[in-house]
Amino acid sequence: MPMSVFSGFLYFPNMHFDVSLGNPFLKRTVEGFLKIGAVAASKVAVDETYDCLKKGQFSKATLDDALRKMCREGAYWGTTAGVYVGMEYGMESIRGTRDWKNAMLGGAMTGALVSAASGHGRDKVIADAITLGAIATAAELINNLT
């Protein structure tokens, strides 16, 4: 009996950026922007690929649209991450310790800043600050589970 074998493997790109700008604050911010921007762009690429496979059609317009979305989401996530990393680093410098409170305060300030920059009203800015502070705290706690 003939046998057919399906074989596959997952390929993970090696993400490594080395940014040397002399200033550790600037270095972290730029690294955060680049890494998280890349993650967001990859997310959109996967999303769009699944969409194409589902619809079974592919055109130049689809590709153009996908590339535009990748740039936009990459820049948005990257900027938010860059601001957050900078804020957290600033908190660490001010408070002199490294714990989840830096993440909470950094997240809250980032949420407020990004929301205000997007032109939202006061209530939405405060709600976004609370939400991002909570998400940052949760991420920090999960990453430090023993």
Added chain:
Amino acid sequence: MPMSVFSGFLYFPNMHFDVSLGNPFLKRTVEGFLKIGAVAASKVAVDETYDCLKKGQFSKATLDDALRKMCREGAYWGTTAGVYVGMEYGMESIRGTRDWKNAMLGGAMTGALVSAASGHGRDKVIADAITLGAIATAAELINNLT
């Protein structure tokens, strides 16, 4: 000239749970559930307090509603975090290494599982898996910035 001085300080509760269940997989999952559940409940508490302050009124119904929301959100965030932590730990055991790929795969599987359990359709489950995978990767990368 009389002077009025405003003085205040921020009080941070000390978050420390020690769960000892013998099994490291179970320990992490339960710790993740408790910690992130507490974060979500605190987030709702802050949100509701701001709402009360804004409206300038407070009633027993408001408190009841807030407590119910705290339990619901706490349970939802806690469950998601517990599943994620368990998945990431499982990935670490299977792959034998500890890097951002565990976070990505764990996040994707958690997203799919939680979305499917919420009764969403196939497309939404896949979109949620992609989104949570990306968010988990981003959080892992941010926490490991040098």
